[in-house]
Amino acid sequence: MTSLLTPQEFLFLLVVFIANTVESMTGFAGTLLAMPASMQLIGVDEAKTVLNVISLLCCIWITISCYKDTNWKQLFKISIYMILGMIVGILLFDVVPVSILLKFYALLIIFIALRKFFAKKDFTLSPNILIWIVVMAGVVHGLFLSGGSLLVIYAATALKTKKEFRATLAPLWVILDSFLFINQVRLGHVNETTIPLILWSIIPLILGIMLGIKLFPKINHQNFLKLTYILLFISGISLLLT
Template identity: 65%
Template sequence: MQEFLFLLVVLIGNTVESMTGFAGTLLAMPASVLLIGVDEAKTVLNVMALICCLWIALRHRKHINGKEFRKITGYMFLGMIAGVVIYDTLPSAFLLKIYAVLIIAIALKKMFVKKNVTLPGLLLIVTILGAGVIHGMFLSGGSLLVIYAVMVLRDKSEFRATLAAVWAVLDFFLFLNQARLGHVNSDTLPLILIALVPLALGIALGNRLHHKINQNHFLLVTYILLFISGVSLLVK
């Protein structure tokens, strides 16, 4: 039953990831930790996200904004290194609660405060670095990165493809680190192989939903996912 529930979580998470280009791992992480354990959840979900995002990036590479891809990946990679160090030195539970409250506030503002505020360039860079830090700590930097991405990637296809390319690169390096730490082993490899089935179904379903939803609905879904992500982290 636990494995079945985990596969259902993988299906839902990758449907979201394929549809929006972010938030799949963040939404799937809390339930997966409870079902299979922390290290196992991080390893399996990272591989699923890597495959999903790589598929999106390659299939829709014409929609990737090369300039923003390079900028986001560079700053996030630096932040990710810092995030790994911070996670090893500070209480993760405390950091997670702060992050959860932050993204809940952001989501509520985006949903209910219609006035657009343009952040200065330096603050946008800090936001990308912060997203990298969070991704290095919790594999869930997407919610913070959206603050920047929605300002520079206006088209939903460009938004999804560019973020998917970013995650594919970053998750590949996280996978190498997980393999180095011995987390890719006889316990996680069978789960990875079994999870390929709901992964494929999630990609197909998310791709169909992406083409059917309009721009305004897409942004609303994005902000709702931010809110859900924050709540899931807060109650974890």
Template identity: 40%
Template sequence: MTIILYFIIILLTNMIQGITGFAGTVLAMPFCILLLGIGIAKPVLNILTIIACTLIVVRSYKHIVWKEFFKMTGIMFVGVFIGEYVYTLFPVDILLTLYAIFIIFIALKGLFVKKEFDLNEGILIGIILSAGIIHGMFISGGPLLIIYAVKKIKDKESFRATLSPVWIVLNIYILIKQLFLGIITVPMVNLVLIGIPALMIGVIIGGQMAKKMSQQTFMRLSYVLLLISGVSLII
């Protein structure tokens, strides 16, 4: 039953990843933490995210806005280093509670706050840095990064294509570190292999749906799923 639930989680969340380019890991992480434990969920989802984003980049690389890619990646790297350090300072239970509250806040904002706020460049850079910190702790910086990305990248296809290589670069760094520390185990590799078919099916379906349905509809769906996942994690 655990494997079946894991397969379903990877399938459904990567459908959203295929549509938006960012939501797959942050949606999957709370459920996979509950199902597998955080020590297993983080490395497994990190590898699966690299694969999912690579599929998106292969199909949409011509739409990447390189200036924004380099800017987001560079600033987020600084945040990742901070996030990794913060993760070692506090008990996991406290960090998970704060993470769940963060997810719920982002979801409620996306669902109910329609007003666009004028954010200066300093605040936007701070948002990217904060996204990196969250990514360093939970490999889930997407919800914060989109606050910046939606301000700078208006085209739907470019939005999706530009976010994906950011996650590839950051997550490969995290993967190299995990390999160096000996965190990756054979059972984790087996879970990755089980998840790859679900991931590929989800990304392909999501990519097709993204062409036919509005970005607004699926962003709203992403926020609803974020809310459910955050509440589930707190419970």
């Protein structure tokens, strides 16, 4: 990478800013929003590596600032099941063609966006099904760092308040993203291409966190989620047509 940013890299930094504004407000969905566009702008492995480090830094900040609201029992339970799923996701990424995984991923986020946007009321699932959803969230996170979209189905039941939701999911991503970072280092994905992008991304990361802090107490939660689902749908369609 040269000292000057390419147009694709500049757009990627804009995506990082938007994603971390979302992440700092909700404790999830930032990487899910960022991943489809980022994979097209800088490549699959590069996007996974850079966004993982940036998400890790953002969630470390949330964890430190909101630790008093963390549900530690649920954090431990979710972490165990998601790590099991992540191992499966990492193995799948190594053996299944990326083109097939990308189409599956695109269809998944389109389905989630439409289901969430048009849902009239919450639906009740059995405890066993909820646990399997957590495991599947781990699989998706191992593949594309985007397990939050599935995990929120469980978290919305287990975590009762907005503050507890945010404060419990953030340290979860710290645990999981640290695990993924170690694997990315092992695979050589933290290299001369991704390290400069990580350093550049710290600027929009900080700006996104600052904006998220200001918006968190002001924004209407339901309207914000509706906007998030619209952005997810657009991201999924663009990825499906790639």
